[in-house]
Amino acid sequence: MRSSSSSLAEIQQRIDEVKQFLSVTLSIANAHTVEFYTHDVWRRFTAVPPDEVLSAVSSGGDRQGAPRHKGKGQAGTLFGFCRHTNRLTDTHELLQMARAHSLPGLGVCLSRDELLQAFRDNVSESGTPPAGTGAELEPDEFMNSKKAHEVQSMSEVVACLAQCCHVKQVIDVGSGKGYLSSFLSLQYGLKVYGIDSSSINTHGAHERNRKLKKFSRAYQKHSKAVKAQEEVTYSPLEDVENRKTGTNEGVDVLYGDEAGIVSREATKVLICSTDVNPAMEQQSEPTPETEDLFLSALAADEIQTTPLRIPPSQLSAEEKERRKRENMERKALTRSQSASAVFSPLTSYVTAETELRELINELEDAVMVGLHTCGDLAPSSLRMFVAKPELAAVCSVGCCYHLLSEEFDPAEQECSHSVCGFPLSQHLREQSWFCGRNARMSACLALERVTLGQGIQMESLFYRAVLHVILRDHFSSYKSEKRVGNVYSKAKSFVDYVRRALRRLELDESKLSDSDIQDYHDTYRPRMAEMHAFNMLKVALAPCIEGLILLDRLCYLKEQEEVRFSALVQLFDPLLSPRCYAVIGLKTN
Incomplete structure (x- = not known):
């Protein structure tokens, strides 16, 4: 495979x-929102109105009719910051430079399609067919849309x-x-x-995998049933006659002896199709208790009528022998797949x-x-991949x-000893570079989601x-490292929020009246736009900080002689899954 x-x-x-850009801008990302007013953060770092x-953020950082900056910026500025005061003076320049120093702007990532095409070319040259069990599972049948997108991709x-x-073998x-593990298996x-x-x-993953195996077997039966449907003619009127006479031929057994038994109730779900008359549909409508898991998710136009069962007594000797042979081959294949496809x-x-x-x-x-x-x-996991000879490849998507x-x-x-x-x-490492915890917190912000109005709860901040x-004003002995916790979600007002927080911190709330507390709210409410604008600057810088962390991991793999291929690949849609980049590496054969 090419490098x-x-x-x-x-x-x-x-x-x-990226490091040069962040050396100027990282101070914004490292400013703590809790200290926004006590440390007068807005005036310390910016010289522009919120x-x-x-x-500028709503316009995407573009100026109308103005040339794009290349990094030097206006005279006396660097990345939008004044060289003398180190305060932000040109928001458009900052936003443009932030885009240029993100992973998409740097042009260092492969798309998922590019990576898969490279894999296909490699597999085509080796003559090895792609892996698969033959049963196409739909992950959104048993997990939410975000997880299904991630697992399938x-x-x-x-x-x-x-x-x-x-x-x-795969080590997850x-x-x-265990969603990814089960699906791979x-x-x-x-x-x-x-x-x-x-x-x-792990206990939950084991139990979930057991249920998914049942789901998989049912799904495979359904796939075989659809194929059998194409080969067998079926008369709905004949089945109606069977119902009138109480005959259950064609209902108890879904697709003949060799296809396995499916319950009468599950069969009724299949019989309800657009090809059957309304009277028949009313007779065969399933109840919630009897609907099969995967059948209930099928669209109406995908649900097919059942073929009529041919009694074994009417089969020729050759047909019986053929069915017996196919049944034995199918059981052998199932045992083989069960032995090879294991999730532990x-x-x-x-x-x-x-x-x-x-x-x-x-x-x-x-x-x-x-x-x-x-x-x-x-x-x-990347260090382990490099150190362990038994690990041939790695695909790592980090977070947090x-x-x-x-x-x-x-x-x-504490890191000095580990x-x-x-x-x-x-x-x-030779440059002793570090980001800082608040900057790493900022790296977790999701630019694409925030741009669409999702992700930041400004009022709680x-x-x-x-x-x-x-x-600061009333409890000078309070230590700021204490955590308030999730008080906001339970509070009915700002006054209620403060009283709940003081009780959580074990402080004397009787020092303050309700009116005293409300006065603080009313005083700072007009300055809430400052906090909103500052957090949008943090969001704009988030992809640059994340990009540096991921580039560091890619650089580590490229420094290893035994790693023949390494890349950053965008695997997921960032709107569905903001941590969308994978670090991928393969060792020399």
């Missing part, structure tokens, strides 16, 4: 470009990785509820070991030093995957950047910032 279009030197250059920022890539590497780190016939640190998750949930806390052979007795060469692995687990540990952040002392999650690459002013 990615970006070399190590090119990735290092892109990292340096309405100008909100207007990622599983095809993982299956192609397995084909390229000629392996049949941070497997959670059932859809693609892979042996999947799902490892999660939570025993509750395991409970273990995984680090880069974890010995996989101690967890998995039958470990073979495998693909390591992780779908939205939190914090340090994503970089740990605020949980990453940073080696060179002076605020994180392996940290950022930076991974030698290139950034405003309440928390004004509460901090009250704590």
Whole structure:
């Protein structure tokens, strides 16, 4: 398989470009919203009115009729910031430069279609057919739309990785509820070991997988039934006559002896089709208790009438022998698929030093995957991929950047005695670069969703910032590191919010009357636009911070001699799944 279009030197250059941009702008991302009013954040970092920022954000950062900036900006500014005061003076320039320093702007990512085409070319050259069990499952039958989109998009890539590497095992780190693991096992016939640190998750994944296997068997029966339908003629009128006389031929057994038994109630669901007269539909309408799971989801035009069963006594000897042979072959295939397609949930806390052979007795060469692995687990899985010879490929989609540990952040002392999650690459480690926790929190913001008016609850942030002013003015002994928790969702008003918060913090709420509390709200309410505008600046910077974290991981893989292919790939629609980028690597054969 060809190497990615970006070399190590090119990735290092892109990292340096993003790092230069963030060295000027990162102070905005690291400003804490809780301290917005107590530290007068707006005036410290900006020299423009909030309405100008909100207007620029709504227009996408483009000026009408103005030339696009190339990084130098106006005289005396750098990325929109004044060189002398370090305050924002040109919002349009900042937003344009933020776009240019995000992953799409840098042009370093492959699309999912480009990656799959490269896989297909590789498989075509090797002559190996794509994997699959032959039963097409629809993941939205048993998971929500977001998870279904993620699982379906990622599983095809993982299956192609397995084909390229000629392996049949997959190790899913941070497997959670096991949706991806189960789908890879059932859809693609892979042996999947799902490892999660939570025993509750692994127990639930095991039970969920058991149910999905039943779902898969039912789905395969339905697929076979549809094929059989095309070969058998059926008369609805004859079936109506059978109903009148109490004859159940053609109802008790759905598609003949060899196709397996389906309940009478499930058969009734299939009989209800647009080809059957209304009187028949009324007689055969199913109840909620008897509807089969997958049949109830089928569209009306996909539901077909049942073929008439031919009694065994009317079959010729040759036909009986043919059916017997096909039945034995089908059972052998089912046993083979059951043996090869296995999902085994395991409970273990995984680090880069974890010995996989101690967890998995039958470990073979495998693909390591992780779908939205939190914090340090994503970089740990990349370190493990590099260190373990049995891992032939990796596909890692990380999340929860605020949980990453940073080696060179002076605020994180505990990382000095352990392996940290950022930076991974030698290139950034040599520069002792760090982002800071608040900046990593900002990296979790979803630009595409916020642009459509989703994602940020401004009022809750405003309440928390004004509460901090009250704590500063009336509770000087209060330590700001204490957490208020989810008080806003239960509060009926700002006064109720403050009183609930004071009780949560075990502070004397009798110091303040309701009118005193309300006065704080009324004083700062006119400045709420400042907070809104500032948070939109954070959202604009979020893709740049995330991009640096992911480029660091890609650079780490490109620094390894044994990794023959590595790339950043956009797997998901960012509106459905904001953490949409996968780090993919394959080792030398």
